[in-house]
Amino acid sequence: FGRSGAGKSSILEGLAKACSGLRSLSRQRAPDGRSGLILRLGLGESGDTEEDLENMATSFEGESAKFDQRISEVGLDPIADGLHTWTAAALIGDDGMAEIVETNQTWDYHNEINYPIQGLLERAAEVAVELAGGMDRNLVIDPDDVVHLHRVTNAFLNSRNLLLASTGEMSLALDANPEVRASLGCLATSMERARSSGFFDVGDSTSSYGQLTRLVSPLYDFAERYRRSPNRWLIHPTWKMEVDTRKRSEFFEPELSRGMGRAVYLGGNIEQSVKDFERALTDAMPILHDRLIGPLLIRRHETFGLTDERLDVARSGILAPMSPGLAKVGDSPDNPWWEQIIPTGGVDVRQTVRACCVLLANRANELLPDFFQEHGEIVVLPPSIRKWTTVSQSHIRIYLDQDGSRIPLESVGSGIRRWLIAVVDWAYQDLLSANLEEISRFSGGNTPIHERVEFVGKLSECAPTIDVRTGFLIVDEPELHLDPRAQLQVAKWLKAVSEEGKSIVLASHSPAFLTYQSHEATLTAVMSVAGMTTIQDMSTGLLEWCQEYGELVGLTHADTIMLCAGFIVVEGLHDSKVLRHFFSNQLAAARVELLHLHGTHQGEEALINTEFFAGLGKPVGILLDNIRHNRDQILRPDGRLTSEEKALKRMWMALEHQGVKVAAGGHPYPDVMCALPEDAVRRAFPSAEFSGWD
Structure with a gap:
């Protein structure tokens, strides 16, 4: 929590990068770990002459010097100290890292693997995704x-x-694990299996080495395009890789290294246009x-008759030839089939892509906060191909369906639109890392599915059964463009998500997000002091903290009143001092503020006549001296009451008449000190003398 410009968003961006495992929050030096398997990145290939290698070394020297300079800027010695690959990429950038990495060979007797250009951890992540199914x-x-490959x-x-x-040269040192060494040896020496896997390219008959190939999977292509995009929004697909973060001591602080899961970042460019997102x-x-659907199509391609189609949509695109079976085929221009294919060139959006859009919309509507559902449902679908243009590349559109009327997302109010975009983004990331057990179960069995329409329809119904495991959410300024009531609803919804x-x-x-109790959230103040961003814990004693430091984070006294969970009304300053002395922790944890009557005559009239409590809608407690009867006795018309009980009766009846929830009562003693246990008072004031206590 803090003012604009205090540094809150920067903290979230750093956290998101740390969670992805692609950047470094902490540039601590890792322990030496140079023994074991080596991934060596050299300058040339086998057969290069000494002159060739010298020329390569000369051309490499400039990039190497830049690399070393960046390393030295953060206090690391590039010769003597180990540097984690992710940290290196963070220092010089992904593109710079790819340019430095050069192609070399794999020599099976060296226990080394040399990657071709751009093959480092991107290739390893790609293989791991494929191996994971x-x-x-x-x-x-x-x-x-x-x-072995896994x-x-x-x-x-x-x-x-x-x-x-x-x-x-740069070498990636792996742990000296005998199993890993043995697996590499098996892969390097088993050239037939390596060839069949597509993982290695085997050299000529006279060569004793094989070279790792760059299998250009759809995931790799997408990751490469998106990595270079200046307007990233959707999650980088390789972030979902299951990497043991406990081994990344170099760039994870201890508190960030315990079971860190995948993050969904609902933030970034908050004013991103709908066109950019679509x-x-x-x-x-x-x-x-x-x-989601590719594995099912591959298993069922003979049943569906998809042998003439490219099942790999990421390579072949979302369009497919229209099936002539939709109408009678003939050469006559009057044939309905020709009328259908002429406007679009005989292609249409794949039915399975449409099913994927339905899956995405279903998941987004599941995630949509309750207070937004009253505005309609999210619809994701490709527009008619006749509306496709070369100017607009948005071939997947998002709509808000209100009673059958589909409103384009750009026509929706900015506050709702921002949340709809965020929820669609969240749904995409969830599905990208979903547990596909339910979909796999649906695709199996002995009963063949002969009709593709039936298959697509049933597949679209799988969204509620998909098991997704989002690690955590990172939300930047959820209050933007929302009225105060909607902000409170967002806060309530986020609390419900947390409880799941x-x-x-x-x-x-926004003070709406300071309404969480201490057991529900950890509140941290982010302040800019002398140009430096500092943080302070404000979870315990929030009201007291706000009274003292609230101005530093943009809070007013009115905001502090709104943050109270309830109020206790006492007669005067003496009573509040006693309560705060003995019950300060309990009052702070419950966020209860003490208010003064300053006597039970004029004060009670002011309390009765005010609409303050009725407007706040928060519970009120009244604690007075000389209360010797219970509620029923006090409210009797003919009861004999003390002056304090008479005042309590008037306040009780007036406040409840205004709709204020009142918990009133007190103690029978003339002063609140007398109501406390004697031992507690003596321990609190050991040097005080109380007459009559000896």
């Missing part, structure tokens, strides 16, 4: 290869250090399609 599950044939890939992803030698969604839809088991980190400067 993200593609067609046919990457390798022999079951042993699956085990083990080696995990070793790459969890490697600790990138070693830099004075010669300009264009990004259009680019990303093939990946979601191949992730998801962790939430949000940044805000």
Whole structure:
């Protein structure tokens, strides 16, 4: 919580990068770990002459010097110290890292793997996705290869250090794990299995080495395009890789290294246009399609008669030839089939892509907060091909359906529109990393599905059964463009999401998001002091903290009153001092503010006549001296009451008449000090003398 410009969004962006595992929050030096398997990135290939290598070294020297300079700027020695690959990429950028990495060979007797250009961890992540079942599950044939490749890939992803030698070589050192070494040996020596897997290119008959190939999967292509995009919104697909964060001690602070899950970042460019988002969604839809539906199509391609189609939508696009079976085929221009294909060139959006849009919309509507559902439902679908233009690349559109009327997203109010975009983004990320057990179960069985329409229809109904496991949400300024009532509804909804088991980190400067109790949320103040961003805990004693420091985070006294969970009315300052002395922790935790009557004569009239409590709608407690009867006795018309009881009766009846929830009462003693246990008072004031207590 803090003022605009205090640094809240920067903290969230740093957290999002740390969760993805692609950037470094902490540039601590990792322990030395240079023994074991080596991924060596050299300057040339086998057969290069010394002159060739010298020329390469000269051309490499400039980039190497830039690299070393960036390393030294953060206090690391590029020769003596190990540097994690993610940190290196953070320092010089992904593109710079790819330019430095050069092609070399794999020599099976060296226990080394040399990647071709742009093949480092991007290739390892790609292989791991495919091995995890993200593609067609046919990457390798022999079951042993699956085990070996999975083990080696995990070793790459969890490697600790990138070693830099004075010669300009860089080596990725893996843990000295005998199983990993054995797996690499099996893969390197089993060239037939390597060839069949597509993982290696085997050299000529006289060569004793094989080179790792760059299998250009749809995921890799999408990741590469999106990595270069200046307007990233949807999650980077490779973020969902299961990497052991406990081994990343170099760039994870201890509190960030315990079971960190995948993050959904509902933030970023808050004024992103609908066209930008829909264009990004259009680019990303093939990946979601191949992730959710691709495996099913591959298994069923003979049943569906899809042999003439490219099942890989990320490579072949979301369009497919229109089926002549929709109408009688003939050469006559009057044939309805010709009328159908002429405007679009005989192509249409794939039915499975439409099903994927339905899956995305269904999941988005599940995630949509209750207070937005009254405005309508989210619809995701491709527009008619006749409306496609070369100017607009948004071939997947988002609408708000209100009683059958579809409103384009750009025509929706800005406050609602921002949340609809965020929820569609969240739904996309959920589905991209969904547990596909239910979909797989649906695709199996002995009963064949002969009709593709039936298949697509049933597939679209699977969304409620998809098991998704979002690690946590990062929400930036959820109050934007929303009225105060809607902000409170957002806060309530986020609390409900948290209670479902998801962790939430949000940044805000609206008091609506300070209404959480101390057991529901940790509140942190973000302040800019002398140009530096500082943070302070404000969870405990929030009201007291706001009274003292509220101005630093943009809070007024009126905001502090709104943050109270309730009020206790006492007679005077003496009573409030006693209560705060003995019950300060309980009052702070409950966020209860003490108000003074300053006597039970004029004060009670002011309390009765005010509409303050009725307007706030918060509970009120009244604590007075000399209260010797219960509620029923006090409210009797003929009861004999003390002056305090008479005042309490008038306040009780007047406030409840205004609709204020009142919990009134007191103690029978003339002073609140007398109502406290004697031992407690003596311990609190050991040097005080109380007459009559001896």
